[in-house]
Amino acid sequence: MRNPKSRAKECEVAAASAKQQHIDLIPGMPDDVAVDCLARVPHGSYRSMRRVCRGWRTAAAEPAFALARAEAGANEDLVFLLQFSNPSAAAAMADAAPESANAQAAAAYGVAVYNVTTGEWHRESAAPPVPMFAQCAAVGSRVAVLGGWDPQTFEPVADVHVLDAATGVWRRGAPMRSARSFFACAEAGGKIYVAGGHDKLKNALKTAEAYDAEADGWDPLPDMSEERDECDGMATVAGDKFLAVSGYRTGRQGGFERDAEWFDPETREWRRLERVRAPPSAAHVVVRGRVWCIEGTAVMEWRGERRGWLEVGPYPPGLKPGTARAVAVGGGEQVVVTGAIESEGGGRHALWVFDVKSKSWTIVRPPPEFAGFVFSMASVRV
Numbered sequence: 606m607r608n609p610k611s612r613a614k615e616c617e618v619a620a621a622s623a624k625q626q627h628i629d630l631i632p633g634m635p636d637d638v639a640v641d642c643l644a645r646v647p648h649g650s651y652r653s654m655r656r657v658c659r660g661w662r663t664a665a666a667e668p669a670f671a672l673a674r675a676e677a678g679a680n681e682d683l684v685f686l687l688q689f690s691n692p693s694a695a696a697a698m699a700d701a702a703p704e705s706a707n708a709q710a711a712a713a714y715g716v717a718v719y720n721v722t723t724g725e726w727h728r729e730s731a732a733p734p735v736p737m738f739a740q741c742a743a744v745g746s747r748v749a750v751l752g753g754w755d756p757q758t759f760e761p762v763a764d765v766h767v768l769d770a771a772t773g774v775w776r777r778g779a780p781m782r783s784a785r786s787f788f789a790c791a792e793a794g795g796k797i798y799v800a801g802g803h804d805k806l807k808n809a810l811k812t813a814e815a816y817d818a819e820a821d822g823w824d825p826l827p828d829m830s831e832e833r834d835e836c837d838g839m840a841t842v843a844g845d846k847f848l849a850v851s852g853y854r855t856g857r858q859g860g861f862e863r864d865a866e867w868f869d870p871e872t873r874e875w876r877r878l879e880r881v882r883a884p885p886s887a888a889h890v891v892v893r894g895r896v897w898c899i900e901g902t903a904v905m906e907w908r909g910e911r912r913g914w915l916e917v918g919p920y921p922p923g924l925k926p927g928t929a930r931a932v933a934v935g936g937g938e939q940v941v942v943t944g945a946i947e948s949e950g951g952g953r954h955a956l957w958v959f960d961v962k963s964k965s966w967t968i969v970r971p972p973p974e975f976a977g978f979v980f981s982m983a984s985v986r987v
Contacts, residue, residue, distance in 0.1 A: 628658075628660060630643070630660050630661060630664055636664075639664075640664055640669065640670060640673050641673055641677060643661060643664060643665065643670070643673075644670060644673035644674040644676075644677050644679055645674075645677055645679045647681070647723070648681045648683065648720065648987050649720070649723070649725060649727070651665065651771075651772070651773055652773045655772065655773070665771070665772065666771070666772055670771075671746070671771065671987070674987070680722075680986050680987065681720055681721075681722040681723065681986070681987055682720070682721040682722050682934045682935050682939075682984060682985075682986050683718055683719070683720055683721070683770060683984065683985045683986075683987060684718070684719045684721060684932060684934060684941050684956075684982060684983075684984050685716060685717075685718055685729075685741055685743070685748050685768075685770075685982065685983045685984070685985065686716070686717045686718070686719065686943065686975075686979045686981075686982050687714065687715075687716060687735060687739055687740065687741050687750065687979065687980050687981040687982075688714070688715065688716075688717045688975070688977050688978065688979045688980070689714050689977045689978045689979075689980070690713065690714075690974070690977045691952075691953060691954070691973055691974065691975070691976040691977040713734075713735075714735055714736075714737050714738075714739075714756075714980075715728065715729070715732060715735050716728070716729035716732045716735060716741075716750070716768075717729070717975050719941075719956065719969075719971070719975075721934055721935070721939065721941065721958065721984075724969075726971055726972055726975050728974075728975075729768070731773065731775055732750075732766070732768070732775060733766050733775060733777070734756075735750055735753070735766075736752065736753030736754055736755060736756065736762050736764060737753055737754040737755075737756050737759075738752075738753045738754050738786050738787065738980055739751060739752055739753030739764075739980075739981070740752060740753065740788070740790040740799075740980070740981040741790075741981045741982070741983040742790050742791055742792045742797045742983050743770075743792060743983040743984060743985050744792050744795060744796070744797060744818045744819075745795075745818075745985075746769055746770045746771040746985055746987055747767055747768065747769055747770070747818045747819075748767070748768045748770055748983050748985060749765060749766070749767050749768075749778060749797050749816065749818060750764075750765070750766045750767075750768075751764070751765050751781060751790060751797070751799060751816075752764070752781060752784070752785050752786050752788060752790075752799070752802070753786055754786055760784070760805040761784040761785050761786040761802070761803070761804060761805055762784050762786075763780040763781040763782070763783065763784040763785075764777075764780060764781075765777070765778035765779060765780055765781060765816070766778060767818060767821075770985045770987050771987050778816070778818070778821055779816075779821050779822055779823060781799060781814060781816075781823060782814050782823050782825055783804070783810070783812055783814070784804065784805065785799065785801075785802035785803065785804065785810060785812075786802055786803060787802045787803055787834060787835045788800060788801050788802025788810070788836070788838070789801050789802070789833065789836040789837055789838030789847075789849040789850070789852070790838045790981070791838035791839045791847060791848075791891075793839075793845055793846055793847040793848075794845035794846070794847075794870060795817075796815045796816060796817055796818075796824075796870075797815065797816040797818065798813065798814075798815050798816075798826075798838060798847035798868065799813065799814055799815075799816070799838070800812070800813035800814075800826075800829060800833065800836070800838065800847070800849045800868075801813070801829065801832065801833035801834060801836045801849055801852050802833075802834060802835075802836075803834045803855075807855075808832075808855050809832035809833065809834035809852070809853065809854055809855040810832060810833070810834070811828045811829040811830070811831055811832045811833060812825075812826075812828055812829075813826040813827070813828065813829060813849070813868065814826055815847075815870075826868060826873070827873060827874065827875065828875075829849060829866050829875050830866060830875060830877060831852075831854065831862075831864075831866070832852070832853075832854045832855055833849055833851070833852030833853070833854075833862075833866075834852050834853050834854075834855070835851075835852055835853065835861075836849050836850055836851050836852030837849070837850040837851060837852075837888075837889045838850070839889055839890065839891045839896065845870065846867050846868060846869055846870065847867060847868045848865055848866070848867045848868075848878075848896070849865060849866050849867070849868075850865040850889055851863065851864070851865065863879075863880050864877060864878060864879050864880065865877070865878045866878065880913065887899060887900040887905075887929075888900075888929035888930055888931040888942065888944075889931070890931035890932060890933055890940055891933060892933045892937045892940060892961060893933075893936075893937035893961070894937075895907070897917070897931075897940070898914070899920070899921065899924075899929050899931055899942055900920075900926070901920065901926040902920055903916045903917075903918065903919060903920050904916070904917050904918035904919065904920065904940075904959070905917065917964070918959065918964045919964070919966065921942050921944070921957035921959070921966050921968075922957075922966060922968070923946055923947055923948060923955075923968065924942065924944045924945070924946075924947065924957060925944055925945040925946065925947040926947075928944035928945040928954070928978075929942050929943070929944040930942070930943050930944065930979050930980070930981065930982050931943075931982070932982040932983060932984045933984065934984040934986075935986065936986075937961060938960075938961055938962070939958055939959060939960055939961060940958070940959040940961065941956055941957070941958055941959075941982070941984070942956065942957045942958075942959065943955070943956050943957075943979040943982065944957075944979075945978075953973075953976045954971075954976050954977060954978055954979065955968055955969060955970050955971065955976065956968070956969040956971065957969070
């Protein structure tokens with residue numbers, strides 16, 4: 606049996622050695638002050654900052670770093686867009702340099718990022734190849750890219766890739782239990798839910814599953830009551846229940862229903878809601894616990910099965926009906942909508958940012974290479 610005094614001495618030596626090996630994050634500055642300084646680095650410089658040294662990389666990965674950014678008022682709102690290239694921009698780049706990697710990239714379906722706070726755009730160059738019509742959803746600082754079509758076979762895939770937006774690191778996630786595309790997808794209660802869509806035979810699905818991004822695992826859920834191809838997904842009022850809106854059955858291709866189903870994780874049951882969906886052209890989004898839709902004349906809010914839809918704001922000026930996608934940012938302070946510009950024949954797309962407090966729209970015209978059709982969106986605050 607070891608002598609307790611000897612063991613205590615060894616601990617003291619180890620502690621002293623660790624103290625001697627400690628290197629200040631910024632020489633001559635206490636670490637808490639250094640973290641406060643690093644927390645103010647713009648998100649666009651994160652990757653460079655993390656490469657400076659191991660200490661900075663470790664500090665930026667700690668939960669306290671995110672808290673420091675929030676306390677310093679340095680948070681930035683990022684919108685991730687799974688986007689096809691703008692045909693005119695791709696053609697111009699191909700004409701200028703047909704063999705260039707940039708010209709090839711311009712023709713692809715990939716991940717673009719719009720920084721709502723700074724107005725900057727960039728392409729996620731570190732992202733793995735993204736299946737066509739893959740969808741995305743965010744939990745905390747993690748953005749998951751799920752499903753879609755294999756670009757060679759045009760068959761649905763079960764692939765999952767996860768980006769930690771706080772560190773810029775991608776990893777392959779556990780695949781979905783079922784390959785699917787054109788499904789409902791959203792975060793609710795800290796998990797990412799997928800439901801419906803169709804399989805490789807174009808059969809509409811009523812299966813569903815939930816992804817835990819931290820544990821990297823899938824939970825198979827009970828089936829919905831109906832098949833729902835091309836349905837929308839969102840969180841319900843409390844933010845902890847998943848809502849699958851509309852879609853159509855296998856035998857009714859394109860015949861969108863006006864009902865919905867929501868999943869209660871406590872009872873593990875689905876409940877139907879009738880007449881929830883606005884016109885088929887509507888884009889749905891949850892804003893501060895309320896279900897909104899952007900359709901052909903206004904921004905509408907769902908007030909329940911008895912009261913139905915109520916107008917809460919004007920329609921985005923110049924947005925071509927039937928092309929919209931929407932996501933809430935900043936905890937519901939703003940709504941970002943993407944879609945085609947009606948006056949430009951639908952070839953070029955833009956963003957519209959809605960200020961919830963003033964109920965006013967601002968149009969954002971992206972650089973040409975970011976003006977293509979957006980199929981899915983997710984937002985993260987870092």
